[in-house]
Structures are given as C-alpha cells and as structure tokens.
Amino acid sequence: MKTTLKIIKYIILSVLSIVVILVGYIWISPIPSYENKAPQLTVSVDSAHVAEGARIASMLCVTCHLSEDGKLGGGRVVDANEFGEIYAPNITNHPKNGITHYTDGELAYLIRTGIRKDGRYAPPYMPKLPHLSDDDMNSIIAFLRSDHPLVQASENKQPDSKPNFLTKFLVRVAFHPFPYPEKPIAPPDQNNKIEFGKYIALAKFECFSCHSENFKSNDYLNPEKSIGFFGGGNPFKQTDGSVIYSANLTMDETGLGKWTEADFIKAVKSGIRPNGQATTRKPMIPYAGMTDEEASAVWAYLSSLPKISKDITKLK
Numbered sequence: 001m002k003t004t005l006k007i008i009k010y011i012i013l014s015v016l017s018i019v020v021i022l023v024g025y026i027w028i029s030p031i032p033s034y035e036n037k038a039p040q041l042t043v044s045v046d047s048a049h050v051a052e053g054a055r056i057a058s059m060l061c062v063t064c065h066l067s068e069d070g071k072l073g074g075g076r077v078v079d080a081n082e083f084g085e086i087y088a089p090n091i092t093n094h095p096k097n098g099i100t101h102y103t104d105g106e107l108a109y110l111i112r113t114g115i116r117k118d119g120r121y122a123p124p125y126m127p128k129l130p131h132l133s134d135d136d137m138n139s140i141i142a143f144l145r146s147d148h149p150l151v152q153a154s155e156n157k158q159p160d161s162k163p164n165f166l167t168k169f170l171v172r173v174a175f176h177p178f179p180y181p182e183k184p185i186a187p188p189d190q191n192n193k194i195e196f197g198k199y200i201a202l203a204k205f206e207c208f209s210c211h212s213e214n215f216k217s218n219d220y221l222n223p224e225k226s227i228g229f230f231g232g233g234n235p236f237k238q239t240d241g242s243v244i245y246s247a248n249l250t251m252d253e254t255g256l257g258k259w260t261e262a263d264f265i266k267a268v269k270s271g272i273r274p275n276g277q278a279t280t281r282k283p284m285i286p287y288a289g290m291t292d293e294e295a296s297a298v299w300a301y302l303s304s305l306p307k308i309s310k311d312i313t314k315l316k
C-alpha cells in the first residue's frame with residue numbers, strides 16, 4: 001500500500017514538473033519562425049490594379065494599419081487586446097520603417113500564409129487571405145507599391161507586438177501558417193451570383209470569420225466547416241470590458257430573416273440597420289467601398305445557406 005502511494009506521489013510530481021517546464025518554455029520562447037519559401041512574383045503596377053488594391057485596402061487593411069498621419073504607418077490593434085499588446089507595423093514605402101525590403105513574392109507569401117519576410121509567423125490578429133484570386137492579390141501588392149497617398153512614406157515606427165501567454169500557447173498548438181497555394185487561383189465567375197457572393201463573403205472580405213461562432217473554431221482553409229457558420233455570436237471584448245457579439249447573418253428569424261435585400265445592402269455599405277440603429281460599433285466597419293453588385297451577391301449567397309436559430313441578444 002505504502003509503495004503504491006509513493007509511486008502515485010512520484011507520478012503526480014513528475015507530471016507537475018513537466019507542466020511547469022512546458023509553461024515556462026512557452027512563456028519565454030518567442031512566436032515560432034518558419035522557412036520563407038516565397039515565390040518569384042512580379043506584379044503589374046497599372047492604374048486599374050492600384051485603384052482596385054486601394055479599394056480593397058480601404059475595407060481590409062486600414063482598420064489596423066492606419067496611423068495618425070493618415071497613411072498606413074501602423075498602430076495599436078485594440079480589438080486584439082485578448083492576445084496581448086498588438087501593434088500593426090508601418091506598411092508604407094518608407095525606406096527604413098516601411099516594407100520596401102519585401103519583394104512582391106514575399107508580400108503575397110505573407111498575406112496568404114502568415115509568414116513574414118524574416119520567417120516570423122504573424123498570428124491570427126494579422127488576417128490571411130489564402131483563397132484570394134491571384135488577380136486581387138496583384139491589386140493589393142500593386143497598391144502597396146504605388147504612390148497612392150495611403151502608402152507614401154510614413155515616419156511612424158511601431159514597436160513589436162507583445163503577445164501574451166494565450167497567444168504563445170495557441171501558436172504552438174492551434175494556429176499555424178497556411179500552405180501557399182500550389183495552383184493559380186482564378187477570379188470567380190461574376191455571372192454566377194451565388195458563386196460571386198461566396199467569393200466576396202469567404203475569400204475576399206472574410207465576413208464568415210467574424211460572423212461564425214468563434215475565431216478559435218473557424219476553419220480558414222475550409223470556411224464552410226467553421227462551427228456555427230454565419231450564425232454569429234463571436235464575442236468581441238471591448239476596452240471597457242463589455243462584449244459585442246457578431247450578428248447572425250443566416251435567414252432565420254433570429255438572423256436576417258425579416259430583412260430585405262435593400263436593408264442588407266444599406267447596412268453593409270453605410271452601417272445603418274433597418275430600424276435606423278448603427279450596425280457598426282467596432283469591429284464591424286461600414287464597407288463603404290463595396291459595390292451594390294457585390295453586396296447583392298453576398299445576400300444571394302447568404303440566402304442559399306442553412307438557417308441557424310441563434311438569438312445573439314440573449315447571449316449578453
């Protein structure tokens with residue numbers, strides 16, 4: 001009996017020391033780095049691609065990377081407080097503080113996989129676009145390379161992010177870089193409304209990532225497999241401690257069931273709900289640069305999805 005107790009004691013002690021060592025290791029080690037296998041890529045910096053890139057960036061990059069000088073000089077990402085003290089870097093054409101040292105291929109590689117030029121992994125607070133078409137990717141890079149006012153050299157210098165233990169733990173067990181696509185990605189067929197809407201909602205503007213149940217259970221490589229796909233309820237902790245839940249965008253009556261297409265287009269583009277209330281407390285920004293055709297296609301796509309009954313007002 002005594003020996004059994006002793007053995008149990010030793011087992012418990014060993015398990016405890018392993019846990020302590022693991023926690024200590026994760027605590028002091030940096031975010032992991034990966035080999036940078038960026039492709040050779042040369043984008044065409046023509047006015048059409050620059051304009052489209054600027055339109056995409058105004059809806060996708062500005063929220064985090066805008067600085068006080070009105071350029072993409074970077075800033076603190078307060079919506080990511082849960083992950084630590086997170087700073088979006090300067091991504092303007094400043095020779096020292098910006099990203100002129102990146103090649104076009106390295107930019108595409110980072111935006112698709114999450115691996116930065118120096119190999120460091122950018123955790124999920126820097127969104128990735130693994131399914132974006134090559135042509136849209138060309139537009140984003142052309143814009144970053146252009147003399148558009150948003151990317152003209154900003155003197156701003158951002159500190160490195162200080163990810164907390166949760167982030168360091170998650171990048172060891174759950175969050176990993178995405179594979180770089182092996183084949184070219186063609187643009188969607190704009191004549192197929194549902195397919196086009198699906199591309200906007202899943203690949204280009206990733207509406208699903210905020211509008212499914214939780215970032216932690218999203219499947220970015222197969223978005224439709226995300227838990228609670230478009231059923232909303234993803235919590236966003238605000239700086240004052242309160243929580244905003246993302247809306248249910250399925251056609252159930254707890255979601256958009258009573259909305260018209262016109263209500264939807266207006267809400268997405270201007271941030272005004274049918275009842276006149278703002279939809280757009282952060283983090284939902286009005287997609288002012290979205291065309292009516294794009295918003296209408298997203299509506300058609302959402303209408304094709306299974307309904308989820310989830311009243312997010314009851315989550316509070």
Ligand code: HEC
Pocket residue numbers: 057060061062063064065077086087088089090091098099107110111116117121122123125126127140160161
């Ligand atoms: C939700 C906030 C957020 C959004 C939106 C966002 N980024 Fe970032 N971005 C970050 C953060 C944070 C980092 C730094 C990651 C880190 O600290 O590990 C980063 C890093 C980068 C880097 C790497 C810079 C370097 O010095 O290595 C580039 C380039 C970049 N982002 C471009 C973009 C582009 C282009 C878009 C729009 C398509 C975009 N980002 C949208 C938060 C964001």
Ligand code: HEC
Pocket residue numbers: 200201205206207208209210211236244245246247248249255264267268273278279280281282283284285287298
């Ligand atoms: C960064 C996260 C995020 C992204 C990306 C996002 N949303 Fe939202 N959205 C939210 C949150 C959070 C709310 C709830 C806001 C509130 O309660 O004030 C919301 C609200 C809405 C509403 C209002 C619904 C209602 O019942 O009031 C609509 C419509 C909407 N989003 C559509 C979209 C579409 C379409 C996209 C993609 C083009 C999108 N959202 C992308 C976070 C996001």
